[in-house]
Amino acid sequence: MQLAANQRIAILLHEGIRGNGNGKTGLALLRYSESPVVAVIDKDCAGESLSALTGIASDIPIVASVNDALAYTPNVLTIGIAPSGGVLPQAWLQEIKCAVTAGLSVVNGLHTPLATIPELRSHLREGQSIWDVRQEPPNLTIGSGKARSLSCRRVLTVGTDMAVGKMSASLELNAVAKKQGLRSKFLATGQAGIMISGDGIPLDAVRVDFAAGAVEQLVLRYGADNDMLFIEGQGSLLHPGSTATLPLIRGTQPTHLILVHRAGQAHVRNHPHVPIPPLSEVIKLYESVATAAGAFAPVKVVGIALNTAHLDESTAKSAIAQVQAETNLPCTDVVRFDAESLLSAIIQQ
Numbered sequence: 001m002q003l004a005a006n007q008r009i010a011i012l013l014h015e016g017i018r019g020n021g022n023g024k025t026g027l028a029l030l031r032y033s034e035s036p037v038v039a040v041i042d043k044d045c046a047g048e049s050l051s052a053l054t055g056i057a058s059d060i061p062i063v064a065s066v067n068d069a070l071a072y073t074p075n076v077l078t079i080g081i082a083p084s085g086g087v088l089p090q091a092w093l094q095e096i097k098c099a100v101t102a103g104l105s106v107v108n109g110l111h112t113p114l115a116t117i118p119e120l121r122s123h124l125r126e127g128q129s130i131w132d133v134r135q136e137p138p139n140l141t142i143g144s145g146k147a148r149s150l151s152c153r154r155v156l157t158v159g160t161d162m163a164v165g166k167m168s169a170s171l172e173l174n175a176v177a178k179k180q181g182l183r184s185k186f187l188a189t190g191q192a193g194i195m196i197s198g199d200g201i202p203l204d205a206v207r208v209d210f211a212a213g214a215v216e217q218l219v220l221r222y223g224a225d226n227d228m229l230f231i232e233g234q235g236s237l238l239h240p241g242s243t244a245t246l247p248l249i250r251g252t253q254p255t256h257l258i259l260v261h262r263a264g265q266a267h268v269r270n271h272p273h274v275p276i277p278p279l280s281e282v283i284k285l286y287e288s289v290a291t292a293a294g295a296f297a298p299v300k301v302v303g304i305a306l307n308t309a310h311l312d313e314s315t316a317k318s319a320i321a322q323v324q325a326e327t328n329l330p331c332t333d334v335v336r337f338d339a340e341s342l343l344s345a346i347i348q349q
Contacts (some may be wrong), residue, residue: 010039010066010074010104012095016081017045017053017062024163025109026080028192031335032171035076039069041095055309057310066098078107078195088112096120097238106130109191111205134192134205136214143212147253148297150223155346156254157305158245158286159234160261161268162275165335166233167193167340169260169305172334174230176343184228187218189248193232203234203244211244215251228346233260237285238276239268249290256346257286262307263319279304279327302349303342304331 011030016023017040030037030050037060040050044279046064051057063069066077077099083089088110088271096106096114100123108114108130114128115121124130147154155173157166168187171193177184186193188200208215215231222229231252261279276282283301290299304323308316316333324331330341 007035007105008072008074009033009035009037009076009078010041010072010099011037011078011080012066012092013040013042013080014092015042015044017042017050022081022083025082025192025195026078027054027056028167029078029195030054030058030060031168032196034196038072038074039063041066041081042068050074060343066095066102070102072218075104076107077104079109082109083189093117097123097177097245100124100128100130103128106131107195107245108129109133109195117234122201131276133194134202136205136207136210137201137217140206140217142209143215143216143247143251145216145250145253145296147216147223147251148218150219150253152226153228153256153346154219154221154223154231154252154254155228155256155258156248156252157258157260158232158249159233159236159259160238160279160282160302161265162234162239162242163269164236164260164262164265165305165307167261169258169334169339170230170232171196173258173343173346176339177228177230180343182228183226184230185226187222187229187231189215189218189232189234189244189262194322200232203247208243208247211247212251215248219252236268237289238274238282240271240274246289249286253296254290255297256349257290257299257301258305258342258346259283259286260305260307261323263311263316279323283327299331300349302345303329304332305334305339305342308333308336 011026013026040062043064056083087149105128113132174186188194189203190199194200201214234244330345
């Protein structure tokens, strides 16, 4: 499935706008969805400026409830919040029921499936649907390292933490590559990426034994027809609760890595006892794990995508220059500025 370009979207984003990290799905849709977003629902920010709060140039209204959003005639409610564990807070169920009763379809990126809830299904009319994005693909096998046989470049974004901008980096790099006439494709591995692109795998819904195989199948499906694949990274090798990064490394057999980091972040979010080492050490970690002491082909981190959304422009440029000096690698904020320097580094290696 995919969000069609003619669908009018309302994004459920309660408590997700003010930067706690749980709103990354909705913010990604605001930035990258081809479908028009007509309302954002966040009771804490209702009536405020979306542009001022997020830096996304848009005058889309922020309203307090689904009922308030109906005035803007959406036909799809997308759940744009990703709370820890992906579980549906009970308070949101009534909001979703209100949307379904009003005739809206629902796109759900949470682990909690909605299509099987009787009180929602009973209100569906002809033309309405509930798309539970996080469903394990069929016919999975374990990984085998076959992606290394592909001739295309396979660029994987890896991070110092969760929710630092790996999907955005991959999307921006793919957009620049296409603009330059390259045969490139973005491969989604999370719910927001799948909603935007209409294809991919919800990696955190895949049983761990088959995770690398699921990634491998996705890469093999598109590798022969493209010069360059940009694979959306997930999690971090530094995060004590993350299990997604290693299957992505093994399944993609990457030819290039882009490291994504939030400027100034000193420890893993919500885990102050887990420091983020110097980026030079993180680079060595990812390169070592990807190569696995020679079991797999050598792969290098070729650039840094620095998330500077929380900094003013002057401070952001200083942070970029500092990271570039520390790592001796090209560095930029691909959303705020552009991704061309990182693409050049990929092409040159």
